[in-house]
Amino acid sequence: MPVSTFILSSSLALQLVSGAAPVATKSAPTKPAQTAKAFTPPLAVAEKLVGPALTEGHSYARLAELTDGIGPRLSGSEGAAAAVQWALRSFKADGVKAWTEPVKVPRWVRGEERGEVLASERTRGHPLFLLALGGSPPTAPEGLTAEVVEVTSLEALAALGDGVKGKIVFFNHTMSVAADYGRFAGLRGRGPALAAKAGAAGALVRSLATASLRTPHTGSTRFEDEGPRIPAASITTEDADLLHRQLEKGAVRVKLVLGCSELPDADSHNVVAEIRGREKPQEIVLISAHLDSWDVGTGAHDDGAGVVMVMEAARLIAKLPQAPRRTVRVVLYMNEENGLRGGRAYAEAHAAELSRHVAAMEMDAGGGRPVGVSLRAGAGGQELLKPWLSPLVALGAANFSAREAGGADISPLLPARVPFFGVEVDSSRYFDVHHTHADTLDKVDPQDLARSTAATAWVTYALAESPATLVRPEAPAAPPGSAPVAAPQKASAGH
Amino acid sequence: MPVSTFILSSSLALQLVSGAAPVATKSAPTKPAQTAKAFTPPLAVAEKLVGPALTEGHSYARLAELTDGIGPRLSGSEGAAAAVQWALRSFKADGVKAWTEPVKVPRWVRGEERGEVLASERTRGHPLFLLALGGSPPTAPEGLTAEVVEVTSLEALAALGDGVKGKIVFFNHTMSVAADYGRFAGLRGRGPALAAKAGAAGALVRSLATASLRTPHTGSTRFEDEGPRIPAASITTEDADLLHRQLEKGAVRVKLVLGCSELPDADSHNVVAEIRGREKPQEIVLISAHLDSWDVGTGAHDDGAGVVMVMEAARLIAKLPQAPRRTVRVVLYMNEENGLRGGRAYAEAHAAELSRHVAAMEMDAGGGRPVGVSLRAGAGGQELLKPWLSPLVALGAANFSAREAGGADISPLLPARVPFFGVEVDSSRYFDVHHTHADTLDKVDPQDLARSTAATAWVTYALAESPATLVRPEAPAAPPGSAPVAAPQKASAGH
Numbered sequence: 003m004p005v006s007t008f009i010l011s012s013s014l015a016l017q018l019v020s021g022a023a024p025v026a027t028k029s030a031p032t033k034p035a036q037t038a039k040a041f042t043p044p045l046a047v048a049e050k051l052v053g054p055a056l057t058e059g060h061s062y063a064r065l066a067e068l069t070d071g072i073g074p075r076l077s078g079s080e081g082a083a084a085a086v087q088w089a090l091r092s093f094k095a096d097g098v099k100a101w102t103e104p105v106k107v108p109r110w111v112r113g114e115e116r117g118e119v120l121a122s123e124r125t126r127g128h129p130l131f132l133l134a135l136g137g138s139p140p141t142a143p144e145g146l147t148a149e150v151v152e153v154t155s156l157e158a159l160a161a162l163g164d165g166v167k168g169k170i171v172f173f174n175h176t177m178s179v180a181a182d183y184g185r186f187a188g189l190r191g192r193g194p195a196l197a198a199k200a201g202a203a204g205a206l207v208r209s210l211a212t213a214s215l216r217t218p219h220t221g222s223t224r225f226e227d228e229g230p231r232i233p234a235a236s237i238t239t240e241d242a243d244l245l246h247r248q249l250e251k252g253a254v255r256v257k258l259v260l261g262c263s264e265l266p267d268a269d270s271h272n273v274v275a276e277i278r279g280r281e282k283p284q285e286i287v288l289i290s291a292h293l294d295s296w297d298v299g300t301g302a303h304d305d306g307a308g309v310v311m312v313m314e315a316a317r318l319i320a321k322l323p324q325a326p327r328r329t330v331r332v333v334l335y336m337n338e339e340n341g342l343r344g345g346r347a348y349a350e351a352h353a354a355e356l357s358r359h360v361a362a363m364e365m366d367a368g369g370g371r372p373v374g375v376s377l378r379a380g381a382g383g384q385e386l387l388k389p390w391l392s393p394l395v396a397l398g399a400a401n402f403s404a405r406e407a408g409g410a411d412i413s414p415l416l417p418a419r420v421p422f423f424g425v426e427v428d429s430s431r432y433f434d435v436h437h438t439h440a441d442t443l444d445k446v447d448p449q450d451l452a453r454s455t456a457a458t459a460w461v462t463y464a465l466a467e468s469p470a471t472l473v474r475p476e477a478p479a480a481p482p483g484s485a486p487v488a489a490p491q492k493a494s495a496g497h
Numbered sequence: 498m499p500v501s502t503f504i505l506s507s508s509l510a511l512q513l514v515s516g517a518a519p520v521a522t523k524s525a526p527t528k529p530a531q532t533a534k535a536f537t538p539p540l541a542v543a544e545k546l547v548g549p550a551l552t553e554g555h556s557y558a559r560l561a562e563l564t565d566g567i568g569p570r571l572s573g574s575e576g577a578a579a580a581v582q583w584a585l586r587s588f589k590a591d592g593v594k595a596w597t598e599p600v601k602v603p604r605w606v607r608g609e610e611r612g613e614v615l616a617s618e619r620t621r622g623h624p625l626f627l628l629a630l631g632g633s634p635p636t637a638p639e640g641l642t643a644e645v646v647e648v649t650s651l652e653a654l655a656a657l658g659d660g661v662k663g664k665i666v667f668f669n670h671t672m673s674v675a676a677d678y679g680r681f682a683g684l685r686g687r688g689p690a691l692a693a694k695a696g697a698a699g700a701l702v703r704s705l706a707t708a709s710l711r712t713p714h715t716g717s718t719r720f721e722d723e724g725p726r727i728p729a730a731s732i733t734t735e736d737a738d739l740l741h742r743q744l745e746k747g748a749v750r751v752k753l754v755l756g757c758s759e760l761p762d763a764d765s766h767n768v769v770a771e772i773r774g775r776e777k778p779q780e781i782v783l784i785s786a787h788l789d790s791w792d793v794g795t796g797a798h799d800d801g802a803g804v805v806m807v808m809e810a811a812r813l814i815a816k817l818p819q820a821p822r823r824t825v826r827v828v829l830y831m832n833e834e835n836g837l838r839g840g841r842a843y844a845e846a847h848a849a850e851l852s853r854h855v856a857a858m859e860m861d862a863g864g865g866r867p868v869g870v871s872l873r874a875g876a877g878g879q880e881l882l883k884p885w886l887s888p889l890v891a892l893g894a895a896n897f898s899a900r901e902a903g904g905a906d907i908s909p910l911l912p913a914r915v916p917f918f919g920v921e922v923d924s925s926r927y928f929d930v931h932h933t934h935a936d937t938l939d940k941v942d943p944q945d946l947a948r949s950t951a952a953t954a955w956v957t958y959a960l961a962e963s964p965a966t967l968v969r970p971e972a973p974a975a976p977p978g979s980a981p982v983a984a985p986q987k988a989s990a991g992h
Contacts, residue, residue, distance in 0.1 A: 070742060071620050084621060125566050126579060128795075131934065215712040215935035216794070240937045247565060247938075299711070300623075439626065440710035442735045443742075 041389040043464065048393035051318045051463055055456035061314040062448040064092065065307060065369075069300035069443045076136075076297040077337040078109030078268035085293050089273040089313070089334050096317040098332070100275035105347040107270040107337045110136050112297055113261025117206075117235065119248065120147070120255040128244060132235040133220040133298060134262045135190060135207065136340040141233045145259035146170070148203045152249050156188060159196055167201035170256055172249075174208050174242055180433050183210055187221075194223045194234035204258055205234040208242035213434035216240050220296055220437045222340045233260045270336045272344045275313075277320050279328040279466065286329045286355065287466045288362040288420075289315060289458070292338035292411055299441030303432060307369030307446055307454075309334055311425075315459035319466075326466035328360065335411040338366070345411035349418070356418035360471040363424045364409025365458060368436075370428035371450040372399035372457040376407035379421035380473030387423075390464035399425065399457045421472035423465060425457045536884040538959065543888035546813045546958055550951035556809040557943040559587065560802060560864075564795035564938045571631075571792040572832040573604030573763035580788050584768040584808070584829050591812035593827070595770035600842040602832045604763045605631050607792055608756025612701075612730065614743065615642070615750045623739060627730040628715040628793060629757045630685065630702065631835040636728045640754035641665070643698045647744050651683060654691055662696035665751055667744075669703050669737055675928050678705055682716075689718045689729035699753055700729040703737035708929035711735050715791055715932045717835045728755045765831045767839045770808075772815050774823040774961065781824045781850065782961045783857040783915075784810060784953070787833035787906055794936030798927060802864030802941055802949075804829055806920075810954035814961075821961035823855065830906040833861070840906035844913070851913035855966040858918045859904025860953060863931075865923035866945040867894035867952040871902035874916035875968030882918075885959035894920065894952045916967035918960060920952045 055061065072088055075081035086102060093100035117130035152172045153159045159171060173189040176182070187210060194205035209219035216238050225231045235258065237245070248254045273293060279285060291308030295301025316332045319325070335344035349356065361379075375391065377383040384402050394400035407424035415422075428450070435441040465472070550556065567583055570576035581597060588595035612625035647667045648654045654666065668684040671677070682705060689700035704714035711733050720726045730753065732740070743749045768788060774780060786803030790796025811827045814820070830839035844851070856874075870886065872878040879897050889895035902919035910917075923945070930936040960967070 066742065070623075070739060073621050073623055081621065126568050126576065128565075128568055213710065215708065215710040215930065215933060216937070217710040217712070217935075240935065240939055243939045244565060244937070247561065435710065438710060440712075440735065442711070442739070444735055444738045 043390045043392065044467070045393070047322060047463060048460060050322055051459040052393050052397075052456040054318055055314060055459050056452045059448060059452065060317070061310040061455040062446070062451050064310045064313065065302060065446060065451065066443055068306045068309065069302045073300045074297045075293065075295050075301060076110070077107035077270060077294045077340060077343070078265070079297065082270060082294055082336065086271050086273055086336070089293060092313060093273070093275045093316070096313070096320060098275045098277060098316050098320045100273060102271035103274055103347065103351055105270050105272055105336045105344045106267045107343050108341045109265040109268040110340060111263050111265055113140065113263060115235065115260050115262070117237070117256060117258045119244065120257060122252070122254070124251050125248060128241070130241045130256065131216045131218050131238045132206070132241070133218040134260045135194065135221060135223040135234045135236055136296070137223045137225060138194070138234040138260060138262055139231045139264070140262050141204070141258055141260045145257050146204050146233055147255060147257045150206070150245060150249065150254045150256050152246060156193060156196060159193065159200065162200070164201065166197060168203050170204040170206060170258065171197040171202045172206045172242070172245055174246055177210055178212065180212055180430050183433055186210055190221050190236065191224055194232060195225045195229060198225065198230040198232040202232055204232050206256070207234065207236045209236045209238055210436070211239055211433055212431065214239040217438050217440060220298060233258060235260060272336050272348055273334040274331065275316060276329055276331040277316060277325055279330075280325045281327040283329050284358050285360045285471065286331050286358055287462060288331050288333060288359055288412070289462050290333040290335060290362070290364045290409070290411055291366060292336070292344070293334040294336050294339055296339055296437050298437070298439045299435065300443065302441050302443045302446050303368035304436055304441055305338065305366045307451055308365035311365050311451070311455045311458045314455045315462050318459050319463055326463055328466040330462060330466050338411050342410060345414050349414035356415060356420060359415065359418070359420045361423050361465045362412045362415055362420045363407060363422060364412045365425065366409050367427050367429040368432040369446040369451040369454065370430070370432065372397050372425050372454045373428050374399055374401045374403035374426045375461055376403040376405050376424040376426050377422065377472070378407040378475055379423070380475050383421070383472050386468060386470055386472060387464060390461070390468065393460050394457055397453045397457050416478045419474040419477050421474055423461065423472070425454060425461055427454050538885045538887065539962070540888070542817060542958060543955060545817055546954040547888050547951040549813055550809060550954050551947045554943060554947065555812070556805040556950040557941070557946050559805045559808065560797060560941060560946065561938055563801045563804065564797045568795045569792045570788065570790045570796060571605070572602035572765060572789045572835060572838070573760070574792065577765060577789050577831065581766050581768055581831070584788060587808060588768070588770045588811070591808070591815060593770045593772060593811050593815045595768060597766035598769055598842065598846055600765050600767055600831045600839045601762045602765045602838050603836045604760040605835060606758050606760055608635065608758060610730065610755050610757070612732070612751060612753045614739065615752060617747070617749070619746050620743060623736070625736045625751065626711045626713050626733045627701070627736070628713040629755045630689065630715060630718040630729045630731055631791070632718045632720060633689070633729040633755060633757055634726045634759070635757050636699070636753055636755045640752050641699050641728055642750060642752045645701070645740060645744065645749045645751050647741065651688060651691060654688065654695065657695070659696065661692060663698050665699040665701060665753065666692040666697045667701045667737070667740055669741055672705055673707065675707055675925050678928060681705055685716050685731065686719055689727060690720045690724060693720065693725040693727040697727055699727050701751070702729065702731045704731045704733055705931070706734055706928055707926065709734040712933050712935060715793060728753060730755060767831050767843055768829040769826065770811060771824055771826040772811060772820055774825075775820040776822040778824050779853050780855045780966065781826050781853055782957060783826050783828060783854055783907070784957050785828040785830060785857070785859045785904065785906055786861060787831070787839070787859075788829040789831050789834050791834055791932050793932070793934045794930065795938065797936050797938045797941050798863035799931055799936055800833065800861045802946055803860035806860050806946070806950045806953045809950045810957050813954050814958055821958055823961040825957060825961050833906050837905055840909050844909035851910060851915060854910065854913070854915045856918050856960045857907045857910055857915045858902060858920070859907045860920065861904055862922050862924040863927040864941040864946040864949065865925070865927065867892050867920050867949045868923050869894055869896045869898035869921045870956055871898040871900050871919040871921050872917065872967070873902040873970055874918070875970050878916070878967050881963060881965055881967060882959060885956070885963065888955050889952055892948045892952050911973045914969040914972050916969055918956065918967070920949060920956055922949050
C-alpha cells in the first residue's frame with residue numbers, strides 16, 4: 003500500500019513534538035521563573051528530526067528498496083554484496099560520508115531440503131516443513147533415515163547419554179511469547195552440537211516461533227571447530243506437535259534430506275558512515291544495525307527495519323543547520339546472523355579509538371513502535387538523558403526500559419567499556435516472522451517504523467549533543483576470549 | 498497436547514446441561530403450574546448427548562485419527578480411499594450400520610510447482626510462494642514466462658478486453674475478514690476461465706486468506722468443458738502485495754512452472770450410515786460433512802471437524818436407550834472440494850426418497866465453537882425448534898442465526914425442497930488455514946470442537962424426535978440444470 007496513506011500529516015507531527023514538551027519555551031513568560039539550572043533540550047532541533055521522521059515516509063520507502071529491490075542478503079551472497087552497494091549509494095544521496103571496511107564472512111548456502119515422517123501402523127506418513135539451520139552440514143545425497151528421540155532441554159539430552167546414538171534428536175519446547183526466545187534459543191544454537199557429541203545422527207529443532215502457518219524459522223547453530231557435526235533443521239510448530247503426538251504412541255522414523263553446504267569464506271564489508279562532530283569530532287556516538295539477513299524472506303524486520311532507522315537518523319542529523327557536538331557514526335554490520343564477523347572486525351579495526359566511543363547502540367528487534375529508552379552505562383545515565391526525553395512523549399517512548407541496552411554486533415565493544423543505549427521497540431509479534439519466508443515488507447507497519455525512526459534520531463542526537471557523556475560501565479565479568487562472544491540478554495532477540 | 502487437558506469434567510458438563518434448561522423439571526412442584534400445552538424436550542436425553550460430547554473427547558480423538566493417521570485425502574487419492582475405509586471401520590466400532598455408495602470422481606494431481614518475479618531494474622527478483630489451483634492444467638515443462646496484468650474484479654478483466662492477450666492475469670482483492678470470502682471467491686473460481694477466454698496465458702489469484710505467513714491457499718477453479726484452459730495458481734498475500742507494488746512502478750514479468758495433471762476419473766465412494774427411526778423410519782434426517790480434503794495440510798478444519806461432529810452425533814444417538822422417532826442418516830460425501838460429485842451422486846441415487854428427507858444439514862465451516870442454529874424451511878421452523886434450544890444455552894448456541902442453512906453437498910437437494918438446518922460455528926479464523934498446509938489438528942480447539950459436536954448431536958436429535966417436521970421450503974428460483982450447482986450463501990464458506 004502506498005506510504006502516503008500511513009504517515010501522519012506534517013502539521014500533526016510538529017504539533018505532537020511541540021505539545022509533548024513539558025518544558026514549553028513559548029509559555030515561559032506566563033509561568034513562574036524556572037530554576038536557573040533547568041536544562042532545556044533544543045526543541046527546534048527535535049522538530050527537524052522527529053517531524054520529518056514521522057511525516058516523510060523516507061525510512062519505509064528505503065525499507066522497500068532494500069526488501070523488494072534487493073531481497074534476502076545472507077553473508078557472502080550476491081544479495082549481501084548488492085546491499086553493501088545500495089547502502090553506499092544511499093548514504094551518498096543523503097549527503098553522508100560513507101565507506102566500506104573489509105569483513106571475511108562464512109558462506110553457508112542452502113540446498114534442496116525436505117523431510118518426512120515415515121509411514122507406520124499409526125500414520126500414512128507426513129511431510130515435514132523445515133529449514134536447514136545455518137551452519138548445518140548436508141545429509142548424504144540419499145538422505146538420513148533414523149528413529150526420533152524427543153528432548154525438551156539440554157539437560158534432558160545429557161541425561162539420555164548413549165541413548166541418542168544413531169538417532170535424530172528432536173528438540174521440543176514450549177515457546178509461546180516473544181519473551182520466551184531467550185529461554186529456548188540455546189536448543190537451536192547449542193543443541194545440535196551437543197547431540198552430535200553424544201553420537202546422534204541428526205537434529206530437528208522446534209521453530210522458535212510465536213505464530214505458525216506451517217512456517218519454519220531458521221537460525222544459526224554452532225558446532226565446535228574440531229567437534230562432530232550433524233545435519234540439523236528447524237521444523238514447524240505444527241510438525242513438532244505431530245512428532246510429539248506420534249512419539250507418545252510409539253517409535254517414529256524420519257527421513258531428512260539436506261543439501262546445504264559451507265563454501266570457502268568470502269570477502270564482504272561493513273558499511274560505515276559518519277557525520278563529523280562540530281566541537282568534539284574525536285568523540286563518537288555509534289549507531290548500528292545489521293545489513294545481512296537470512297536467506298529466507300527479505301529481512302524486513304530482521305534487520306531491514308534497524309538499517310533504515312539508523313540511516314534515516316543519520317540523514318536527518320546531517321541536514322541540521324549545524325552538526326551535533328560529537329561525531330555520529332553509523333555502522334551497518336555484515337554477518338550478524340551467522341558469525342558476527344562484522345561486529346568483531348569493527349572492534350578490532352577500531353580498537354585504538356574505542357576509548358573515544360562515548361555511546362553505542364544497535365537497532366535489531368524489528369520495526370515495531372518505540373516503547374522506551376534503554377541504557378547500559380555507569381552511574382548517572384538516566385539523569386543525563388532524562389531532560390532530553392520530552393520529544394518522545396508523543397511517541398510513547400519517554401521512559402527508561404527495565405532492559406539493559408545491547409546488541410549482538412556491539413557486544414565486542416563490551417571489553418572496551420563502551421556505554422550502550424537503545425530505543426526499545428515493541429517486539430511482541432517479532433517472532434511471528436523472525437527468520438522465516440514471511441519476514442517481508444508488508445509485516446512492517448509504516449507508522450510504527452516512522453515512530454521508532456524518530457525516537458532513534460532524537461536519542462542519537464541527544465547523546466551526540468549533550469554537554470556531558472555517559473559514564474563508562476564496569477567491564478563485563480568474563481574476560482574476552484574465554485568464551486564465544488556472549489550477546490547480552492537484549493541481543494538474543496535480534497539473533 | 499493430550500485431550501484430557503481440554504475437556505470439561507463430566508459433572509460440570511451435566512450441570513451445564515441441566516442448569517441451562519429454562520424448563521426445569523425438578524423444580525416444577527414449587528412453581529406455578531405450567532400451561533397444559535408447554536412442550537418439554539427430553540432433558541434426560543440431552544444429558545446423554547450433550548454430556549458425553551463435551552466430556553469424552555471422542556470427536557477430537559477421532560479427528561486425530563483422520564488427520565494424523567490418514568492425512569490429506571483429495572478425491573481419487575490413496576488418502577481418500579483410506580478415509581473411506583476408516584469411516585466404515587469407525588461406524589462399525591460405534592455400532593452404527595454403514596455402507597458405501599459409488600461416486601466417480603475427478604482425479605487432479607499436484608506436481609512440481611514454482612514461480613518467480615523475474616529480475617528487472619527495480620528488483621533482483623523474488624520467489625513466488627504458490628499453490629496450483631485444483632483444475633489447473635500444467636504449464637509447458639519449461640514453464641510459462643509472461644508479463645503480468647493486475648485486475649481486482651471480473652468486470653475489470655472484461656474491460657481490458659484484448660489487453661490480457663498472452664499475459665498472466667493477476668487477480669488481486671482486499672479480503673481481510675472471513676465474511677469477505679463470498680465476495681472474492683469468484684475471482685478464483687471463475688477468473689481463470691474468463692481470462693483464458695480473453696486470451697490470457699496464465700492466471701495468478703491472491704489467496705483467499707485472513708492471515709498469512711507466506712501461506713498460499715489453494716482451491717478449485719472451473720473451466721468450461723469446451724473452453725480454453727490456462728495454468729492458474731494462488732499466490733500468498735505477501736507475494737500479491739509485492740506484485741502490486743512492483744506493478745505500480747512498471748512492467749513485471751513472472752515465470753510460472755506448474756506440473757499438475759488431470760488423470761482419468763477414479764472410482765470412489767460416499768460413506769452412508771444410519772440409525773433407523775423407532776416410529777417413522779421412512780422419514781430421514783440427513784446429517785453430513787465431506788470426507789475429502791485438499792491435498793495440502795490434513796483437512797482438520799476442512800472438513801475433518803465436520804466429519805467427526807456428525808459421526809459423534811450418530812454414535813451418541815445410537816447409544817440412547819431408544820432410537821429417535823425418525824431415521825438419522827449420516828452421509829460423508831466424497832469430492833466436495835473439486836467437483837461436488839458426491840453430493841450429486843447422492844441426490845441422484847436417492848431421488849425416490851428425497852420427498853421423505855424431512856431435514857438435511859452439512860457441517861462444513863470448521864471446528865469452531867457453536868454460535869447458533871440456522872434453518873432454511875417453510876413457515877414455522879423456528880417455532881418448531883425453539884422449545885428444544887434450552888440445552889444449547891450453556892453452549893452459547895441457543896439462538897437462531899440470521900444465516901440461511903445450507904451446504905455445498907446438500908445443495909443438490911434444493912430442487913426436492915428438503916428443509917435445511919445447521920449448527921453455525923464461529924468461523925472468524927477459518928480462513929487463516931482454509932485450503933493450506935496449515936490446516937492441521939493443532940488448529941482445532943478441542944473444547945470448541947466438543948461444543949459444536951454437542952450442539953450437532955442435540956439439534957439432530959431434536960429434528961428426529963420432534964412430534965412435527967419442518968415445513969418444506971419453496972423450490973429455488975432457478976431450475977436445476979440451468980447453471981452449475983449454485984451453493985447457497987452459507988455453502989460458499991465450506992468450498
